[in-house]
Amino acid sequence: MADIITSGDVGLLSGKVAVIGYGSQGHAHALNLQESGVTVEVGLREGSNSWSEAEAAGLSVKTIPEAVKGAQLISMLLPDQHQPQVYDEAIAPNLEPDAALLFAHGFNIHYERISPPAAHDVIMVAPKGPGHIVRRLYTEGKGTPALIAVAQDASGRARDLALAYAAGLGAAKAGILETTFKEETETDLFGEQTVLCGGVTELIKAGFDTLVDAGYQPEIAYFEVLHELKLIVDLIYDGGLSYMRYSISDTAEFGDYSRGNVVIDDHVRQNMKRVLDAIQSGQFANEWIAEMDEGEANLKRRRATESDLKIEQVGEKLRALMQST
Numbered sequence: 455m456a457d458i459i460t461s462g463d464v465g466l467l468s469g470k471v472a473v474i475g476y477g478s479q480g481h482a483h484a485l486n487l488q489e490s491g492v493t494v495e496v497g498l499r500e501g502s503n504s505w506s507e508a509e510a511a512g513l514s515v516k517t518i519p520e521a522v523k524g525a526q527l528i529s530m531l532l533p534d535q536h537q538p539q540v541y542d543e544a545i546a547p548n549l550e551p552d553a554a555l556l557f558a559h560g561f562n563i564h565y566e567r568i569s570p571p572a573a574h575d576v577i578m579v580a581p582k583g584p585g586h587i588v589r590r591l592y593t594e595g596k597g598t599p600a601l602i603a604v605a606q607d608a609s610g611r612a613r614d615l616a617l618a619y620a621a622g623l624g625a626a627k628a629g630i631l632e633t634t635f636k637e638e639t640e641t642d643l644f645g646e647q648t649v650l651c652g653g654v655t656e657l658i659k660a661g662f663d664t665l666v667d668a669g670y671q672p673e674i675a676y677f678e679v680l681h682e683l684k685l686i687v688d689l690i691y692d693g694g695l696s697y698m699r700y701s702i703s704d705t706a707e708f709g710d711y712s713r714g715n716v717v718i719d720d721h722v723r724q725n726m727k728r729v730l731d732a733i734q735s736g737q738f739a740n741e742w743i744a745e746m747d748e749g750e751a752n753l754k755r756r757r758a759t760e761s762d763l764k765i766e767q768v769g770e771k772l773r774a775l776m777q778s779t
């Protein structure tokens with residue numbers, strides 16, 4: 455079992471921190487760090503829509519090269535696809551000789567899409583929650599747990615710097631876990647592909663289609679396989695699998711034990727292993743990089759067909775009704 459760390463010395467961030475990007479993670483990191491006493495400058499493209507938003511929130515905003523110049527630490531909070539180009543064009547030429555680079559996800563370092571010179575610390579602080587939660591919990595005096603990792607330790611205190619940044623985000627209040635860029639990247643990809651995003655959406659669609667194909671009303675199917683999922687996940691989140699099972703009826707619990715592994719059988723476990731193999735071999739990363747290089751045509755096509763599914767149309771109608779009551 456891993457140790458859980460509950461402290462970091464924010465004072466180690468005595469210079470300027472350049473937060474590049476003001477999206478989901480960027481806004482949370484910039485505001486939390488600034489309120490933790492760190493000197494923050496947000497780096498954005500000229501003409502960025504976020505520029506006035508960040509200034510209105512009380513932050514200093516510069517172009518990316520200006521924010522990077524003089525910074526002790528550069529936090530890379532752009533979408534993963536765009537990081538390599540922005541790094542090459544606007545960040546690398548302006549880095550101070552001993553500046554540290556920080557990532558919130560390991561993809562670009564692990565798959566060597568960005569390879570900073572050895573003189574720079576390369577660290578990760580990956581909050582285990584969406585940026586808006588990272589911000590909200592901080593304002594409530596709480597924190598979001600985070601993973602830290604070190605890919606390059608040029609200064610000899612890269613780990614302490616990662617802990618300092620994590621503490622500045624508020625993560626020390628919730629717990630900081632140590633990992634590696636490899637472990638974080640591979641497990642993050644695995645989780646989103648097999649369980650959280652890919653697995654859950656396919657499970658929902660399969661359940662919905664099975665009921666509708668058998669002649670049941672789509673609205674009823676929607677409630678049974680999608681709407682109630684949140685209620686079940688909330689129970690699991692609060693108290694684990696056993697607490698969820700304590701809360702549901704004995705009928706539901708008996709069905710859970712006796713039918714769950716009929717659906718999620720050994721095939722599914724073998725398929726998960728194949729998906730993990732493709733992550734570990736780099737096959738998935740190569741496929742995604744090729745997709746990005748080709749303008750994300752498949753991604754856009756799937757986005758369109760998926761948003762057109764019957765379950766989405768039924769859901770839109772029902773959610774509108776529920777919100778109006």
Ligand code: NAD
Nearest residue numbers: 475476477478479480531532533534536558559583584585
């Ligand atoms: P995002 O898409 O919310 O924000 C991107 C920001 O970058 C925006 O300010 C956008 O205007 C700017 N941007 C977009 N393209 C750009 C370009 N070509 N040049 C310059 N600026 C550009 O990103 P995010 O979801 O916050 O992800 C940032 C990093 O955090 C990623 O490495 C991601 O894997 C990681 N992460 C995200 C979450 C999350 O909850 N979203 C959780 C953990 C880790």
Ligand code: MG
Nearest residue numbers: 642643645646
């Ligand atoms: Mg993740």
